[in-house]
Amino acid sequence: MSGHETFDVVVVGGGPAGATAATDLARRGHTVLLLDKAGRIKPCGGAIPPRAIRDFEIPDSQIVAKVTAARMVAPSNKEVDMPIEDGYVGMVDRATFDEWLRERAAQSGAERRAGTFERIDRDSDGVALVRYQPKGGGEMVAVRAHAVIGADGARSEVARQTVPGADKVPYVFAYHEIINAPEPGTGTYDPRRCDVYYQGDVSPDFYGWVFPHGPTVSVGVGSAHKGFALRDATAILRKRAGLEGCEMIRHEGAPIPLHPLKRWDNGRDVLLAGDAAGVVAPASGEGIFYAMTGGRLAAEAVEQFLATGDARALATARKRFMKDHGRVFWILGLLQRFFYSNDKRRERFVSICQDKDVQKLTWEAYMNKELVRKKPAAHVKILFKDIAHLLGVVRP
Incomplete structure (x- = not known):
């Protein structure tokens, strides 16, 4: 056995899934390293339902807007409003929300490090050696981990290296722009409403969105069609919504998986969570609640594995997730297709x-x-x- 630093769990990826898993495991007394590639922000409308706010103790300070209705816009430009009775959908900005989640993990006892995951080797006793490149360069670092949670997003490198079939998942490619919010009443904008555009020139197989974020707005589109010009479609959407004159603050693009992987673990000591496991709802593209749920289930499965040494415990994360949400994903998949x-x-x-x-x-x-x-x-x-x-x- 080498003299490398040892952790009970190394969590690769500090988004909602990874940060949640790290928080839960650290709170239960495990030694946890949360490894995150600093600076990456996922394109995301930022909607979180009341259940997520309750289940994961999200404070009101992280809610940048409270949406009380959705507006669906048809190809004919027909508009259908869907008001929410006795409630709201919370909106978060991923640039600040994800960092808050990572900091909560650190305050719970997890150790945070910025770096890029490279590969998993094995120490002389078979324990995983997680190798990563520290932010800013320098020599590659290796740490021992009795368990690894891969929460490093769509096209996860942890998944690609360790879980068979992980590279076969189809993706929607998403792009959005965070813009300064206009005055209420500008164009069709309403700071308490999410607008969803189901129009072929905005997206031939998904949709476009205008989601309020308080002082800013997320405007974006998604499509699985290779070659579809997402930025051009976003420009069309901004013009259609009367937002073409709003200043852009930043923009992001990334793939989003279309359905959960058939397997989330390697049968030994690696378990996937969040986008790495493919848990983004079809049709809606909603991912935050499902990522955090997957992170929590991964933490519980890993804790059971650490306690018993039985690698079969890792598979319980997927089984429990699909039992609770698999039917919804199946229905939404049919709807989207x-x-x-x-x-x-x-x-x-x-x-x-x-x-x-x-x-x-x-x-x-x-x-x-x-x-x-x-x-x-x-x-x-x-x-x-x-x-x-x-x-x-x-x-x-």
């Missing part, structure tokens, strides 16, 4: 969103992150309405 395929179907999708029953059940499911089963009659009613829309019995 069908309704986002052309403008005619997008028009019908927005038309369906006019229905008050659809709105109520959609918000209840989103806010609480679970399917609403207590109103079977409403579900049957919605089913028949949806079929009527799909068959063209109801005109958009």
Whole structure:
């Protein structure tokens, strides 16, 4: 055995998944190294539901805006408002929110280091040797880890090196611009409403968004079509929303996975979480709540592994996640593949969103992150309405 520094867990990646896992494990008394590539900000609309605020103790100081409605915009420019009854969706800015999460992990006892993950080797006793390049250069560093959590985002290097099939996941490519917020009433902008554009020139297979962030706004688009000009589409969106004159503060782009990996662990001592595990909701692209949930489940699975030495414990993170959220992901995946395929179907999708029953059940499911089963009659009613829309019995 070498003389390298040893940690119970090395968490690679300091986004919502990695920072949550590091916080939970450190609070339980484990030695944790949180390794993060400093300076990276993920393109993200920044929406977090009330359940995330409750479950992960997110203080009001991190909420830069409180949204009380969404507006869906069809290819025909028809607008459908979906008000939230008795609640709100919190909005965060990832530049400050992620850093707050990392600092909370440090205050909980995790050690923070800035560096770039390179590879995992094995020490003479078989324990993982995590090698990384420190920020600013210098010699590569190696630390021992009894367990590794790979939370280093889409196209995770930890996943690519350790988990078979991790490189086979399809992606949506997202791009957004953070701009100075205009005065309320400029163009179609409302600081308490998220606008979602389902229009083929904005995105041929996903959507565009205008999400308020208090003093700023996130304007962006996503698409899985290679060669689709995301920046040009964002410029179209800004003009359409009346925001072309707003100053841009920064811009980011990154791939977003389309569905969860079939396996999240290497069967030995590595477990994936967040985008590295593919836990971004289809259709909506929502990732913060699911990343933090995945990070928490990863922490619990790793703690069980450390206590028992049984690597089968690592697989419980995915099993538990899919049990709670797999059905929602499956439904959203079907919705995205069908309704986002052309403008005619997008028009019908927005038309369906006019229905008050659809709105109520959609918000209840989103806010609480679970399917609403207590109103079977409403579900049957919605089913028949949806079929009527799909068959063209109801005109958009």
